[in-house]
Amino acid sequence: MSQTLPEALAAFHPGLPLAVALSGGADSTALLLACAEKWPGQVRAMHVHHGLQAAADGFQLHCETLCSRLGVPLAVRRVDARHGRGASPEDAARQARYEAFEAIPSVEWTDVAIENIAIAQHADDQVETILLALSRGAGLPGLSAMPACWQRGGLTFHRPLLAVPGPAIRDWLIARGEAWVEDPSNADVRFTRNRIRARLLPAIEAAFPHFRETFARSAAHAAQAQAILCDLGAQDLVALGLPPRIDGLQALSRPRQANALRHWLRQVHGTSASKAQLDELLDQLADCTTRGHHLHLKIGRGFVRRQGDTLEWHAA
Numbered sequence: 001m002s003q004t005l006p007e008a009l010a011a012f013h014p015g016l017p018l019a020v021a022l023s024g025g026a027d028s029t030a031l032l033l034a035c036a037e038k039w040p041g042q043v044r045a046m047h048v049h050h051g052l053q054a055a056a057d058g059f060q061l062h063c064e065t066l067c068s069r070l071g072v073p074l075a076v077r078r079v080d081a082r083h084g085r086g087a088s089p090e091d092a093a094r095q096a097r098y099e100a101f102e103a104i105p106s107v108e109w110t111d112v113a114i115e116n117i118a119i120a121q122h123a124d125d126q127v128e129t130i131l132l133a134l135s136r137g138a139g140l141p142g143l144s145a146m147p148a149c150w151q152r153g154g155l156t157f158h159r160p161l162l163a164v165p166g167p168a169i170r171d172w173l174i175a176r177g178e179a180w181v182e183d184p185s186n187a188d189v190r191f192t193r194n195r196i197r198a199r200l201l202p203a204i205e206a207a208f209p210h211f212r213e214t215f216a217r218s219a220a221h222a223a224q225a226q227a228i229l230c231d232l233g234a235q236d237l238v239a240l241g242l243p244p245r246i247d248g249l250q251a252l253s254r255p256r257q258a259n260a261l262r263h264w265l266r267q268v269h270g271t272s273a274s275k276a277q278l279d280e281l282l283d284q285l286a287d288c289t290t291r292g293h294h295l296h297l298k299i300g301r302g303f304v305r306r307q308g309d310t311l312e313w314h315a316a
Helices: 005-010 025-036 056-070 089-103 123-135 166-175 194-206 209-242 248-250 254-269 275-286
Strands: 018-021 043-049 074-078 117-120 149-152 157-158 296-299 301-309 310-315
Touching: 005 025, 005 166, 018 025, 018 089, 025 043, 025 056, 025 166, 043 089, 056 074, 089 123, 089 157, 117 149, 123 166, 123 194, 123 209, 209 248, 209 254, 248 275, 248 310, 254 275, 275 296, 275 301
Parallel strands: 018 043, 018 117, 043 074, 117 157
Antiparallel strands: 149 157, 296 301, 301 310
């Protein structure tokens, strides 16, 4: 069910002190204002300067002005968010932001220890993420969309606004007479997420007015199903051993083999297989009926090969 921003903050109980990721846009501006009011003196802000556009200095100035008015300590980190050839610019910027966030415990705010960070992604962002996953043919992990809380690099990240519609956040700011900075790149429909926001969401809302709630419910179902598959994969790996035995895998159904192999690659080796790679691995696994059958396949960032009665993965 959709929430108002005050309702979302009333239900938000992070560990304190809390850092808020502040871009200067409407969403993060509203989140910082609400958090600073709820926990005076217990909130810090962090702005990541990507340096990718001329407007970036204006984002920083807005953040500095806002934090000065609120009495919230602000840390600014400049990062190199340029993307490599063939890489997504959004993914490169996201990775640069998280690397900056993960540096917080060692370099920021020596008066307090920060272990919790709030990020202002909201209900519309969640829908966009699900639609992107669908467009890419994603499985349950992608359709689970963005979690409300997760851990990375020794920090706990929170998304307290995932049930709040984007327009409601802007209405809240306007009612308070608060300003924010519009990112010019948000209007650039060369980016898939922007096309979804500008063209697809209005059409979906016209046809399905409660789409935010129903999409969120589907994402929650996907996340629950994925959690069950992870539990099953972990149980199967205990029985199969590490590295996994070929005969044990062959005793499982093909879907269960795929799940166990995904879990092994992800949890033990930190890599993943494409659908084509995994299908080929399963086909080769079925053909491993003699000790002399050779198996050596490109999987993720390395190779899976047969080593006697087991499968082994090694980096490329």
